[in-house]
Amino acid sequence: MRNRSILLALLALSFIAVAQQKPGTKKKSSDQLGTQASANLPSEEDVNAFLHETFGYDSQLTWKIVGIKSSQAEGLAEVTVQISGPQGQGEQKFFVTQDGKHAVVGDVIPFGAHPFDKTRELLQQKATGPARGPASAAVTIVEFSDLQCPHCKEAAPTIEKLLTENPNIHFVFQNFPLPMHNWAMKAAQYADCVGQSSNDAFWKYISSVYAAQSDITAENADQKLTELADSSGVNGKDVVACAAKPDTQSRVEASVNLGKSVDVNATPTLFINGRPVGVNGNNYDVLKQIVDFAANDK
Numbered sequence: 494m495r496n497r498s499i500l501l502a503l504l505a506l507s508f509i510a511v512a513q514q515k516p517g518t519k520k521k522s523s524d525q526l527g528t529q530a531s532a533n534l535p536s537e538e539d540v541n542a543f544l545h546e547t548f549g550y551d552s553q554l555t556w557k558i559v560g561i562k563s564s565q566a567e568g569l570a571e572v573t574v575q576i577s578g579p580q581g582q583g584e585q586k587f588f589v590t591q592d593g594k595h596a597v598v599g600d601v602i603p604f605g606a607h608p609f610d611k612t613r614e615l616l617q618q619k620a621t622g623p624a625r626g627p628a629s630a631a632v633t634i635v636e637f638s639d640l641q642c643p644h645c646k647e648a649a650p651t652i653e654k655l656l657t658e659n660p661n662i663h664f665v666f667q668n669f670p671l672p673m674h675n676w677a678m679k680a681a682q683y684a685d686c687v688g689q690s691s692n693d694a695f696w697k698y699i700s701s702v703y704a705a706q707s708d709i710t711a712e713n714a715d716q717k718l719t720e721l722a723d724s725s726g727v728n729g730k731d732v733v734a735c736a737a738k739p740d741t742q743s744r745v746e747a748s749v750n751l752g753k754s755v756d757v758n759a760t761p762t763l764f765i766n767g768r769p770v771g772v773n774g775n776n777y778d779v780l781k782q783i784v785d786f787a788a789n790d791k
Contacts (some may be wrong), residue, residue: 534561534570535589543596544574554578564588566601582673584758600756612755613767619751622667623688623695626656630663631788632766637669637752638699639760640684641677646703648761648772655780662784666699668748669760676714679736681745683718686735690727698725766790 535543540558548554557575564571570589575582588597603611613633620635636652638645656664668684670677680702688695701721702709709717715733723729735741755764763770765780766787772780 533591540572609767616764620665620667622665623692624665626663628663630661632784633663635665635764637667637757637762639669639671639677640680640702641674642760645761646706647774649703651772651774651777654777659784668745669752675711679714682736682741683732685741685744686732687722687727694726
């Protein structure tokens with residue numbers, strides 16, 4: 494890490510799960526920040542000055558402030574920034590202490606005897622995406638995924654193995670299209686409509702989108718996604734019409750907002766009985782251990 498910068502470490506983390514994209518522009522985004530309700534929150538000017546001092550030496554790095562708000566942890570302000578560079582673009586959070594003198598990089602996680610119960614209960618209530626496996630299962634896994642995300646494609650076989658070899662899991666899929674992916678939102682809207690039409694077709698659809706990921710572009714997405722919907726067992730034309738409806742957009746946005754409410758900022762993210770877990774093509778054994786622990790944790 495150059496200069497051992499805290500935010501360069503943050504930047505490296507933000508590149509892990511994003512595709513390449515042209516850098517944005519270095520500017521304030523007050524229209525996205527909302528009202529700063531507390532006098533203890535850092536101002537846009539403070540954050541921009543900090544980022545300038547940290548990244549200003551490299552003209553290839555640009556940033557945009559996405560949000561400044563009070564953290565769930567008392568005494569900390571939560572700052573979300575989007576950082577862009579030649580390697581890609583990513584969104585990441587950091588935290589500012591109440592005195593405005595320190596920034597903390599990392600996750601604020603729940604603490605206590607049952608730290609994941611609150612998230613588990615929230616997801617039980619609001620994770621209403623397509624599901625498989627018994628609803629009464631002792632273990633529920635919720636995945637937040639982006640159909641254009643290459644890491645989601647790489648993780649899919651691991652998840653499928655987990656569900657196949659452990660059938661007593663209730664699995665829920667939630668759309669979480671990332672803004673830097675240029676056809677992910679459209680794919681999510683199509684997926685929502687396929688799921689509304691047929692739960693069985695939904696799982697075939699997302700598998701086929703992952704398989705065709707490298708062939709889909711922003712320009713041919715409508716054609717490709719319609720063909721994949723047809724091949725999954727639903728009427729592609731009906732899916733196209735459904736995807737254009739405001740209700741579909743609202744459902745996808747609700748899924749994204751649910752993810753944000755439980756601090757999802759990269760895909761894929763799994764929640765095993767409320768516990769956030771990363772997934773890739775090589776961590777089946779760890780996931781199985783967590784599932785077994787969750788099933789027996791009383």
